[in-house]
Amino acid sequence: MGEKHKVHFDPVDIEIEVDEEETVLDAAFRQGVMLMHGCRQGQCAACKAFLLDGDMEMDPFSTFALNETEEDEGFVLLCRSFAYSDLEVELIAYHEDMLEAGVPIQLVYAEVEEIEALTHDIKRLVLNLVDPPEMNFIPGQYAELYIPGTDEHRAYSMANTTSSDDRAEFIIKIYPGGRFSSLLDQDLKVGDKMTVKVPYGMFMLREKSEGDIVFVGGGSGMAPIWSILNHMAEKGIERKATYYYGARTRKDLFYLDELQELEERLPGFRFVPALSDPEPEEEWDGETGLITDVISRLEGDLTGTEAYLAGPPPMIDAAIPVLGTKGIDKDSVYYDKFTTTGEVEGSESKEESGPDFSGRAG
Numbered sequence: 263m264g265e266k267h268k269v270h271f272d273p274v275d276i277e278i279e280v281d282e283e284e285t286v287l288d289a290a291f292r293q294g295v296m297l298m299h300g301c302r303q304g305q306c307a308a309c310k311a312f313l314l315d316g317d318m319e320m321d322p323f324s325t326f327a328l329n330e331t332e333e334d335e336g337f338v339l340l341c342r343s344f345a346y347s348d349l350e351v352e353l354i355a356y357h358e359d360m361l362e363a364g365v366p367i368q369l370v371y372a373e374v375e376e377i378e379a380l381t382h383d384i385k386r387l388v389l390n391l392v393d394p395p396e397m398n399f400i401p402g403q404y405a406e407l408y409i410p411g412t413d414e415h416r417a418y419s420m421a422n423t424t425s426s427d428d429r430a431e432f433i434i435k436i437y438p439g440g441r442f443s444s445l446l447d448q449d450l451k452v453g454d455k456m457t458v459k460v461p462y463g464m465f466m467l468r469e470k471s472e473g474d475i476v477f478v479g480g481g482s483g484m485a486p487i488w489s490i491l492n493h494m495a496e497k498g499i500e501r502k503a504t505y506y507y508g509a510r511t512r513k514d515l516f517y518l519d520e521l522q523e524l525e526e527r528l529p530g531f532r533f534v535p536a537l538s539d540p541e542p543e544e545e546w547d548g549e550t551g552l553i554t555d556v557i558s559r560l561e562g563d564l565t566g567t568e569a570y571l572a573g574p575p576p577m578i579d580a581a582i583p584v585l586g587t588k589g590i591d592k593d594s595v596y597y598d599k600f601t602t603t604g605e606v607e608g609s610e611s612k613e614e615s616g617p618d619f620s621g622r623a624g
């Protein structure tokens with residue numbers, strides 16, 4: 263362990279202690295202070311804050327999360343920041359209800375219980391929790407899954423709800439050459455041991471609100487939305503909700519029957535899948551086109567509606583302005599961009615950072 267310093271957060275007047283060898287964000291988690299965050303890899307900008315005073319350094323990060331001008335002005339990414347003196351930090355975004363919720367991050371030892379192919383490139387992974395035998399999380403949050411035998415981890419959203427907190431279910435896209443996903447695709451088997459760290463993320467239903475909801479998902483972005491929808495069904499939350507889900511072809515769709523069943527359980531819920539590239543021989547009488555075009559076409563004024571988006575960053579970047587033109591306030595848009603969790607490309611130098619991972623999560 264290194265030298266310890268104090269970090270004081272404005273305007274919320276919370277103080278934590280930070281060791282020189284941990285990031286400010288991790289120190290906050292350790293002390294039950296849930297700061298705004300997303301990827302924890304310097305890619306999404308959700309943890310951006312302003313350094314008012316003190317001496318700190320940052321690990322490499324994507325310039326799309328924090329550009330040079332912002333860095334010069336004093337903005338910092340708390341997931342990359344190490345303190346070398348006491349710090350005074352101004353939080354830009356925070357979730358009042360979560361800030362001192364104190365959900366501790368747990369290290370959980372688990373065993374693979376089931377692996378199921380949902381599509382040609384998406385798999386469902388179910389872990390049975392062994393020690394401790396259950397976990398705390400809020401539907402929509404994510405876990406870090408350690409690649410067995412290494413200290414590398416990948417972010418995956420829980421797809422189950424807290425009614426089954428003795429297991430962790432994930433919906434995982436397989437990337438050719440992806441370290442974890444190809445292991446899942448080819449080698450991982452029932453009974454294998456896994457370690458996960460939970461819970462992370464601020465993507466969760468704002469339950470105090472009664473507003474209508476638009477969900478937007480693509481690919482494995484189904485995972486946190488599936489968890490939130492099932493949570494709504496279990497808790498009888500009957501807010502009007504429409505789920506727009508984009509896929510390329512019919513063979514990229516899954517959970518159609520299950521979503522239809524959810525429509526029956528949740529009277530205000532409607533599922534709208536859309537195919538951007540339907541094959542001529544496929545039978546499809548649903549929506550076609552990019553999911554953003556489908557939203558534009560089908561939705562009218564959405565003033566007062568909340569939006570929850572999860573999946574590929576380009577889909578989220580394209581959907582946010584469309585939702586804005588429909589009247590959704592930008593503070594009512596919450597999203598999880600599924601960025602890569604491996605090393606930031608070109609992370610040797612923060613100038614050579616990866617693709618566009620900019621934005622605010624929550």
Ligand SMILES: Cc1cc2nc3c(=O)[nH]c(=O)nc-3n(C[C@H](O)[C@H](O)[C@H](O)COP(=O)(O)OP(=O)(O)OC[C@H]3O[C@@H](n4cnc5c(N)ncnc54)[C@H](O)[C@@H]3O)c2cc1C
Pocket residue numbers: 300301404416417418419420432433434435436437438439440441442443444463482483485486598599600601602603604
């Ligand atoms: C908060 C959060 C939640 C997430 N939840 C989920 C989830 O529920 N399900 C899920 O499938 N993914 C999710 N992701 C994305 C997932 O963490 C990454 O896709 C992961 O890095 C893939 O790991 P890998 O070891 O298979 O590939 P890596 O070894 O990390 O990457 C190898 C190569 O695969 C390609 N690749 C990997 N991931 C992506 C990506 N996301 N987009 C484009 N190309 C990629 C790239 O070419 C990359 O260079 C989430 C990410 C975040 C930040």
Ligand code: FES
Pocket residue numbers: 298299300301302303304305306307308309310327339340341342
């Ligand atoms: S959480 Fe810090 S940049 Fe994503």
